[in-house]
Amino acid sequence: MEKRQFRDYTISLYHQGFLDDQFTELKKLQDECSPDFVAEVVSLFFEDCEKLISNMARALDQTGNVDYKLVGSSVHQLKGSSSSVGAKRVKGLCVTLKECCDSQNYEGCVRCLQQVDIEYKSLKGKLQDLFNLEQQIVQAGGRIPQVDI
Amino acid sequence: MYYFFCGLEEKRLADAILHQTMELVKNEDGRTEKFPVGMRVLAVDDNPTCLRKLEELLLRCKYHVTKTMESSKALEMLREKSNMFDLVISDVEMPDTDGFKLLEIGLEMDLPVIMLSAHSDHDSVMKGIIHGACDYLVKPVGLKELQNIWHHVVKKNIKSYAKNIGPSRQLLPSSESNLGPSGSKKRKEKVSDSGDEDDSDREDEDGDGNEQDGEESSARKKPRVVWSQELHQKFVNAVQQLGLDKAVPKKILDLMNIENLTRENVASHLQKYRLFLKKIDEGQQQNMNPDAFGSRDSSYFQMAQLDGLRDYTDTRQLPSSLLTRSHLTKLHPSMYSSINLHGINTSSFIQQNSSNSANPFGTYHSTTLSPRVQNMNLFQRTSSPLEPLQFPRSNGSAYMGDFKSIGDRPIGGSFLDSCISFGSSSNSLPSASSNTLLLQPNYTQPLHRASDGNQLCIEGTSSISASPNIGVQGLSRFPSHSWQGNLNNTTRFPSNSLPLNHTFLPDQVTCGGNNNLGDCSSLVSGDNSGGEMQCEPQLLGDFMQNMSSLDGQKWEEQNSNMLIPFGNVEYPLQGDDMVFRDNNATGSKGLEESLTSPIDATSATFNSQEYVGKSTMLDDPEMKPGRPENALVDNQHDVFDDIMNEMMKQDENNGMVSVGVATRFGFDSFPPP
Numbered sequence: 001m002e003k004r005q006f007r008d009y010t011i012s013l014y015h016q017g018f019l020d021d022q023f024t025e026l027k028k029l030q031d032e033c034s035p036d037f038v039a040e041v042v043s044l045f046f047e048d049c050e051k052l053i054s055n056m057a058r059a060l061d062q063t064g065n066v067d068y069k070l071v072g073s074s075v076h077q078l079k080g081s082s083s084s085v086g087a088k089r090v091k092g093l094c095v096t097l098k099e100c101c102d103s104q105n106y107e108g109c110v111r112c113l114q115q116v117d118i119e120y121k122s123l124k125g126k127l128q129d130l131f132n133l134e135q136q137i138v139q140a141g142g143r144i145p146q147v148d149i
Numbered sequence: 150m151y152y153f154f155c156g157l158e159e160k161r162l163a164d165a166i167l168h169q170t171m172e173l174v175k176n177e178d179g180r181t182e183k184f185p186v187g188m189r190v191l192a193v194d195d196n197p198t199c200l201r202k203l204e205e206l207l208l209r210c211k212y213h214v215t216k217t218m219e220s221s222k223a224l225e226m227l228r229e230k231s232n233m234f235d236l237v238i239s240d241v242e243m244p245d246t247d248g249f250k251l252l253e254i255g256l257e258m259d260l261p262v263i264m265l266s267a268h269s270d271h272d273s274v275m276k277g278i279i280h281g282a283c284d285y286l287v288k289p290v291g292l293k294e295l296q297n298i299w300h301h302v303v304k305k306n307i308k309s310y311a312k313n314i315g316p317s318r319q320l321l322p323s324s325e326s327n328l329g330p331s332g333s334k335k336r337k338e339k340v341s342d343s344g345d346e347d348d349s350d351r352e353d354e355d356g357d358g359n360e361q362d363g364e365e366s367s368a369r370k371k372p373r374v375v376w377s378q379e380l381h382q383k384f385v386n387a388v389q390q391l392g393l394d395k396a397v398p399k400k401i402l403d404l405m406n407i408e409n410l411t412r413e414n415v416a417s418h419l420q421k422y423r424l425f426l427k428k429i430d431e432g433q434q435q436n437m438n439p440d441a442f443g444s445r446d447s448s449y450f451q452m453a454q455l456d457g458l459r460d461y462t463d464t465r466q467l468p469s470s471l472l473t474r475s476h477l478t479k480l481h482p483s484m485y486s487s488i489n490l491h492g493i494n495t496s497s498f499i500q501q502n503s504s505n506s507a508n509p510f511g512t513y514h515s516t517t518l519s520p521r522v523q524n525m526n527l528f529q530r531t532s533s534p535l536e537p538l539q540f541p542r543s544n545g546s547a548y549m550g551d552f553k554s555i556g557d558r559p560i561g562g563s564f565l566d567s568c569i570s571f572g573s574s575s576n577s578l579p580s581a582s583s584n585t586l587l588l589q590p591n592y593t594q595p596l597h598r599a600s601d602g603n604q605l606c607i608e609g610t611s612s613i614s615a616s617p618n619i620g621v622q623g624l625s626r627f628p629s630h631s632w633q634g635n636l637n638n639t640t641r642f643p644s645n646s647l648p649l650n651h652t653f654l655p656d657q658v659t660c661g662g663n664n665n666l667g668d669c670s671s672l673v674s675g676d677n678s679g680g681e682m683q684c685e686p687q688l689l690g691d692f693m694q695n696m697s698s699l700d701g702q703k704w705e706e707q708n709s710n711m712l713i714p715f716g717n718v719e720y721p722l723q724g725d726d727m728v729f730r731d732n733n734a735t736g737s738k739g740l741e742e743s744l745t746s747p748i749d750a751t752s753a754t755f756n757s758q759e760y761v762g763k764s765t766m767l768d769d770p771e772m773k774p775g776r777p778e779n780a781l782v783d784n785q786h787d788v789f790d791d792i793m794n795e796m797m798k799q800d801e802n803n804g805m806v807s808v809g810v811a812t813r814f815g816f817d818s819f820p821p822p
Binding site: 001022025026029033034037040041044045048049076077079080081083084085 | 195196197198199201205206207209242267289290291521647
């Protein structure tokens with residue numbers, strides 16, 4: 001039962017654009033030698049999100065004196081992380097944010113950043129659910145099904 | 150750097166190097182696996198997520214991975230143990246660190262560096278490749294891309310191995326054998342993957358050893374440190390302070406305290422410097438014949454070394470001969486002759502010269518010289534690749550004639566200049582300190598001076614500057630033929646400007662006949678009768694080959710660059726006995742003035758004050774005979790007439806025959822004396 005759930009949930013995440021093939025690549029890298037690899041990398045990613053978003057928020061807070069360069073480099077970093085873990089939506093938003101930043105569109109930046117924040121947290125929740133499902137399967141003695149997207 | 154394996158021997162060598170590359174590595178299970186398993190990669194990315202993923206990808210490829218988020222740490226690791234890694238892969242858009250810097254260092258150390266970037270636009274990629282990255286990967290990177298990166302390591306090894314093939318061929322790639330000169334051992338270590346037995350070797354090596362790899366094969370263009378006069382001076386001071394034996398790059402670097410100078414830069418410079426000094430020493434020993442004849446080369450070397458290396462004399466242990474200026478004084482007339490190439494027995498020179506103190510150079514005496522002149526392979530073997538003569542600029546006193554003034558001028562520049570990246574502007578050369586006397590293609594003024602009764606010695610080749618040995622190393626960066634191009638002031642040397650014509654006439658003094666100039670003839674287009682001098686392409690190729698053997702690819706690149714401006718004239722003509730000497734102070738002044746015109750990096754200006762002719766092309770195997778004068782001949786025919794007349798007068802005085810000279814200049818219109 002959990003396996004089914006797991007499979008369906010995984011598929012839906014892909015279909016809804018939360019994840020892309022890079023996430024699949026991540027999963028491929030996980031094996032007996034590095035059993036928690038995906039969890040590890042994803043955690044790193046969420047930490048990145050937190051740090052970078054907070055940097056950007058701080059920068060944007062300096063109304064009238066926004067350091068767009070900082071915002072730009074932060075969003076660049078975030079874009080890199082999100083793309084490497086397959087966080088598709090987050091990455092998409094980073095692209096938009098970057099554009100706003102380049103054109104120094106303050107309002108745009110602020111709005112975009114808020115969305116990024118929402119999105120990463122949402123993804124975080126979903127992946128957490130997925131990991132929980134995995135755990136249940138493993139604890140039940142089963143193997144995690146290979147999901148082909 | 151082009152290399153090709155042809156012939157069975159080369160094939161075997163190639164196999165050998167590949168074999169080494171494919172060194173076996175023990176994996177965790179104790180089984181041995183072949184390269185690229187265990188290839189040591191240094192991964193740098195300031196993004197932790199990306200870095201972790203990259204690490205895992207590399208581990209999946211069975212590479213050995215060291216990762217860091219800070220490029221400063223990466224640089225540290227690279228510097229500490231240059232052989233710790235086989236390959237570097239690095240993000241280049243790290244806000245706090247400079248990925249390109251890392252790239253530079255990696256290149257200096259002859260490590261393949263792969264760039265990672267989120268940008269895939271053409272310009273970014275171009276920038277990366279131009280900076281010398283051996284590959285450029287766009288993030289996010291996939292497993293497949295990383296599975297092939299080991300190719301770069303093999304490629305590099307093949308290159309460096311092939312480069313070493315020329316100088317010394319070794320068929321057995323034992324762990325201790327050298328693949329080639331110097332850096333071969335290091336290279337071997339670099340090639341071997343995680344050969345534990347090599348670790349201790351690696352750790353023992355330091356300084357130059359490490360750097361040889363870095364500087365040996367760099368086929369790619371990369372930004373180089375320009376060793377300006379000041380910079381070199383600092384370097385020299387540091388070396389002296391430490392003592393040559395104890396001078397290691399790290400310490401030198403610390404003493405120099407120059408921003409943006411890396412240990413690798415210093416190390417490679419130090420290596421060149423050491424070779425330079427060694428060559429000088431060799432030159433000294435080689436030429437230390439007590440008799441007048443024997444003083445030929447030594448005096449030059451001594452002079453050059455003393456003058457040029459004045460800086461060094463203080464603290465450095467020079468051969469005693471070098472330190473005795475009095476010795477120089479005594480020999481000074483022969484200094485000019487010292488510049489003569491080996492083939493030329495300059496004894497006659499000396500004799501003549503000594504008989505005419507006012508004319509230290511003495512002209513060259515065809516009759517006396519010819520019998521001695523056996524081998525006109527002047528430019529070929531011994532000297533280093535043709536280089537622009539770098540002479541200390543004299544204040545208007547004849548270069549040779551007044552070695553005192555010369556002595557005041559460190560020739561250090563010659564070494565320095567030769568080390569200056571070819572791409573560097575010529576600013577560092579002539580206009581710079583009076584340290585370097587550059588061959589100046591402009592002969593007009595000296596020629597005028599000639600009428601003062603002095604003989605103008607124009608050594609077209611970089612003979613002057615190059616005590617052969619000095620030239621070999623110190624000046625090896627300069628194209629040996631560069632001076633040729635210089636004949637036309639700073640303009641390119643038009644191929645037509647060098648009428649070969651009588652260059653190799655049989656009656657020519659030094660050559661002792663055209664026949665002796667076996668090489669010359671090969672250099673010149675077969676028809677010497679007034680045809681333009683053209684260096685045959687293969688000679689150029691040879692030159693290039695030789696250059697590379699001298700100091701790796703760098704030279705080669707440099708030289709190929711240097712060749713460009715000279716149009717068809719590739720090599721200096723066999724300036725066998727084209728010796729113009731202008732010992733007159735005023736004359737030299739004029740010349741000097743002409744010398745101050747800007748010179749491009751490839752040109753060598755010479756203070757025609759005193760050059761001994763061809764013999765300067767002494768130990769330069771690459772130096773092909775050249776005749777810069779010919780260019781002048783064309784343009785300054787009248788002036789030459791004056792000179793010739795004057796010289797002939799002198800010749801009469803000295804009993805020398807100047808007809809050869811005249812003819813050598815391509816003036817067949819001159820009546821024999």
